[in-house]
Amino acid sequence: MTAAFVLGINLFIAGIFAVAFAVVAAISRSAHGAKWISLGYATGMATILFEYLLPTQTNPVPVGIAVFLTYLLAMTFCVVGVARHYGFDPRWPVIAGIWIVTIFTIPLTFSIPYASPHRVMLYQSPYFAMQLLILLALIESGRRLKLDLLLAGVMATAALIYASRPLIAWQLGQASLAQDYMATDYAAISQSLGAGTLVAQALVMLLVMMRDTTAEMIVRSETDPLSSVLNRRGFEFHAEAALEQGDAVLVVADLDYFKQINDNFGHAAGDGVIAHFAAIMRDAAPDDAIVGRIGGEEFAVLLPDAMLSDGRLYAETVRGRFATKQLPILGVNQRFTASFGVAQRTASDSLADLSRRADEALYRAKAGGRNLVRVELSELRAANEVA
Template sequence: MSGAGFLLTVNFLIAQCFCMFFLAVSARSRNRVAARWFAGAFAVASLATIFELLVAYVPPPKPWAILAFASMLGGMFMLRVGIGHLYGLKTNRAALVAIFSAFVALDVMIYDLPRGTLEHALPYQTPFAVALGMCAWAVWQARVKSFVDRALIVLLAVTSAHFIVKGFAAVLAGSGTTAKDYLASQFALVSQSMGAVLIVAVGLMLLCVLVLEIVAEEKVNAEIDPLSGLLNRRGFDNRVDGLMIEQGPHSIVLCDLDHFKSVNDTHGHQGGDAAIRAFGEMLHAAAPQGALVARIGGEEFVLFLPRTGRDAALLFAHALRATRAVSPIPGLPPGVRVTSSFGVAEIGQIEPLRFAMRRADDALYAAKAAGRDRVHEAEPPAVVVEAFKIVN
């Protein structure tokens, strides 16, 4: 087996590995359709290596050479469809099929032209360059482009351009006078090596995009409370520091469902879950833009209201209390109402968040002790701030 033949075999195995990798990623990715198109693209393109080997060993060579061209080009067009799914772009599949068919017809027309000439080399390589150029353009059209997306654009553009360069290199270096002679040429060895490196790089970059998306989604899921749909304590803690540095004042509102244990005892855990879910939906719908809303305990919730002073925070808490007091809860009997209590604290200018949370918690406890279904304002932060100054 020639060196080019050995590389063709290696390229086939690499493509099959990428096919399996993309299928594995599709099991966890929300872009599973894109991942499956990528898997199919590498599987179809890998057939070109088999057909090119058949050119050398199974006459007549023409059908195998055309099938090699069509399978490689088809894999690239499938890559374009997958990229459309990945970035949420509309893909005119009928147009892609028409372009693909025209390029295959072009390959049939130029097959008998003398190899090693621009008349044959450029029309043969240009369809590959066009297909990958379309892929690069599709990524460029995406609204949000991370560093990895930009790197993918560059890589696809370079891979596209390299096919045009190959057209000229085939003339300068010599690629044989027939399709069979190509495999024995030095040009084939270099061409297959360069193609393998670039295609592997494209595959790795696409895998990187999908894996990063899975990691980001898992991170978000780890910070979301599945019952209420709000942030959990970890999600709240990870985000609140970034809002604290903004110009104040800021306020904290702690909320707690009243007599929650009796709801569980009377209506079961499903009834309790329904109460938490309904309260979480109400907080999410009512929270102003930029606010953080989280479930930080069994029936305890917190709102961080950036750029909101005590008066506005108190009015907001009173509105929440009134809404919860009269709203029915889906899943519970129509006459059942579950009220809630609130503790409100404006965060002092240099007060640590944990101190404000403690004051809001004390106010919430006072609202519970006073009969529940109430809003209590926390004590001012002066005392705790002075204590903080002394300690530090």
Template structure:
């Protein structure tokens, strides 16, 4: 058995295992099309390698060669479909399928050219390169590409496209791809070609598996950290994200403030109007926080009717204005399910991180400020004294007027 035959057998097994791996992901994520298309692509790849292995058994290999070409090009189209679904891009099915038909016809007729003709070799390999660059364009055009793995995937797709485009020249340099289709697997080019196919096919599959698993873990983490009713982070999720936000602000040398809010007389809302109305109050207030928060803010529901938002890049005065604006807008808002003249209010505590403080210290001071707001009659904002106790209301008011 030649080296190319051996690698071809390995490719059949590897493609089958990869197809099974993507199918396992697809079964776990039944609502997502991406892993199903990727599984189908590698299943077609397995069929292609099996056809390649069987070509020497045919006296007239011309139709078999065309079928093998179409199957492998179909595998790259299915892979691009998986990419498109993963990255939220509309799959270009019509142009890709038209390209499949047109190039398959071209491959049928170019077999009338001399076997070692560069044009004939390019007609067979360039369509594969085009599909790899279409895959690159799909990832590049997506708004969801933002991580290192996505950039590595684009680099590998580009390299794979280049290796397909260069194969005719590699074949020419190595003395061709055999005197006939039956002799292909005995050629030096076949060994190189199959080896390159193994490397790039496996690299792309492993990258896609890593990306799918990454996104799956991120979704599981997000669900475990999200409060179902408010759709904000729960206490554990908020604490983890807020600590990271505080560390980032400290590294950048920018201020960071924390606002804690508590819905006033919330128990009486539940007792008087029912828990459904209480839930709507929570949903409404959470919606206020989501709309008011910037992309780098971190907001969460940290208790039954208690909420918090961390504001990186925000000093104490600006955080107090944020709290006052939220308090005022929420108190004027009618709530579905409550009488028209009934208004819900919230109390707020605000604190700014001071040097040498930890996030837990910031939480403690903001909570103390919230306690003061409730003691002051509720529906108001109070700010925390600094760790040294030197903050004064007059000083805070003056700073707020300068913002």
């Protein structure tokens, strides 16, 4: 298999992945780096086309420099893409430093005899540095899922390949002229290794993006867009899973006189009150709490590993903050209130059982004048008997 044939395969593969990542960028909001990686593979295609031109050149230096720099540019785009996807700064000062050193060493690199391993070492050094930057972004992300670890392994392997090319060139020998590169065993092996890493990196990165896109879709399907907390479906799914782990307290809440808010100030004002109340509930809740909007103006919070007193304290905290906060809605300064019911899970409780008892406490808070917190009576009696 000749280097020219492998190069043609690389051109085809790079085109496929350029399109694939462009499609991912178009359909997924979470794939922040896909457009950069698409641009990287598209730029890599230009590198391959320059390599095809190289054997036809009387003076190979200009086209050789074009090959050298376009490939480095392709890698730069991929560094930015991986960093963007994982939510990290691409380390622009380091990237700029690599480019500055590379450009200033071009005269030295291209003045060394073509067959020299020292030239290969200088040629591969910026590629190795860029590959390390990608690996560093993966390590710093802190993600340790299987696909992330696999991607890190692939990137580390690619870095080792760049580092080993001077040794491969020394063992196999190089052409004496750049125009004869395609006919060498080194070119065939180098391009074959490049094809393997090209496919491996792209496939694993696509799998990572598909995984993260799927996770984003699940989150969006479980999240109430107005309040930014879980919707009823999401709350029930996560709450049922949490109840399997042990004790928990359920707090349910209902905004008082919500219909009057809509009637007096309009539905936009009502939406603002809902969003404000949800933010208070979320901010007051512990990290492991499950917060959801389960109806129009109805909310629920499950507190894992909590006692009845914890639930009551949480509900009183939210009630007090909401009732004392003067909320300007459409130019009208107004205070609003909410009522709360609290129930603690017993060993035999399902989520439906726990919700029913918390609702009973909520109804008593409403009947008692609103802007109140009430606990489920049987639990209060049990607590008194123990006392």
